[in-house]
Amino acid sequence: MKSINKGYMLGEQKLPILKDISFSVERGEYVAILGPSGSGKTTLMNIIGCMDVMDSGEYYLDGMPIHETLEDDLTEVRNRKIGFIFQNYQLIPTYNVMQNIVMPLLMRGLTYEEAEQQCIETVRLLGLEERIAHKPSELSGGQKQRVSIARALVGHPSILLADEPTGALDQASGKDVLKLFRQLNEMGNTIVMITHDLNVAQSAKRIVRIVDGKLIE
Numbered sequence: 433m434k435s436i437n438k439g440y441m442l443g444e445q446k447l448p449i450l451k452d453i454s455f456s457v458e459r460g461e462y463v464a465i466l467g468p469s470g471s472g473k474t475t476l477m478n479i480i481g482c483m484d485v486m487d488s489g490e491y492y493l494d495g496m497p498i499h500e501t502l503e504d505d506l507t508e509v510r511n512r513k514i515g516f517i518f519q520n521y522q523l524i525p526t527y528n529v530m531q532n533i534v535m536p537l538l539m540r541g542l543t544y545e546e547a548e549q550q551c552i553e554t555v556r557l558l559g560l561e562e563r564i565a566h567k568p569s570e571l572s573g574g575q576k577q578r579v580s581i582a583r584a585l586v587g588h589p590s591i592l593l594a595d596e597p598t599g600a601l602d603q604a605s606g607k608d609v610l611k612l613f614r615q616l617n618e619m620g621n622t623i624v625m626i627t628h629d630l631n632v633a634q635s636a637k638r639i640v641r642i643v644d645g646k647l648i649e
């Protein structure tokens with residue numbers, strides 16, 4: 433990212449939120465973006481995840497100039513390059529565990545059988561074999577987060593992007609998720625995790641701070 437700026441209109445005026453943000457993440461890194469409430473973390477995450485556009489600046493994802501990419505093409509970029517993990521899991525309540533996990537692959541045009549086949553290894557890695565027929569409402573928070581991590585992983589994205597992934601979990605389940613992130617990073621996954629919690633951030637290999645919309649390494 434080079435000199436990213438982003439603001440929101442407040443009446444007639446634009447209120448700056450992200451101020452001249454420049455930073456880069458190498459393949460295989462595990463970075464935490466740490467900052468207090470209101471500092472711009474989610475706004476930044478939405479730009480990293482290609483869910484929102486910047487006002488100015490340059491953003492290259494895997495060498496692709498996102499700032500020059502049309503909105504129509506960003507859907508595919510999101511599907512192929514980003515694995516999203518949210519604080520509130522964002523699972524589809526009427527789908528069972530397997531149906532939730534295969535979603536990104538179905539969106540790529542795979543048949544359900546092909547998608548399911550491709551997910552088996554990840555389901556095993558996350559210890560969800562016994563749960564594949566359960567609905568999200570029948571799972572604990574920690575299990576729900578493991579499902580959302582599985583869903584993020586199955587498409588082999590360039591970045592795993594997590595916004596407060598332990599925010600809704602008790603301490604033990606939160607620790608399990610962080611342990612899993614370390615393991616996934618050691619397996620070669622690039623992780624960008626956003627948090628307001630120093631203890632959580634310290635589990636990453638590098639911490640970047642965001643304060644009032646500015647980044648400080």
Ligand SMILES: Nc1ncnc2c1ncn2[C@@H]1O[C@H](COP(=O)(O)OP(=O)(O)OP(=O)(O)O)[C@@H](O)[C@H]1O
Nearest residue numbers: 440441449467468469470471472473474475476628
């Ligand atoms: N759609 C919007 N319109 C106007 N202002 C917004 C909008 N979204 C966010 N903001 C403002 O931008 C600032 C940064 O918000 P953001 O959600 O990025 O913070 P955050 O660091 O994620 O906070 P938290 O830790 O509470 O989630 C806040 O002052 C917020 O009020």
Ligand SMILES: [Mg+2]
Nearest residue numbers: 473474475595
């Ligand atoms: Mg936020």
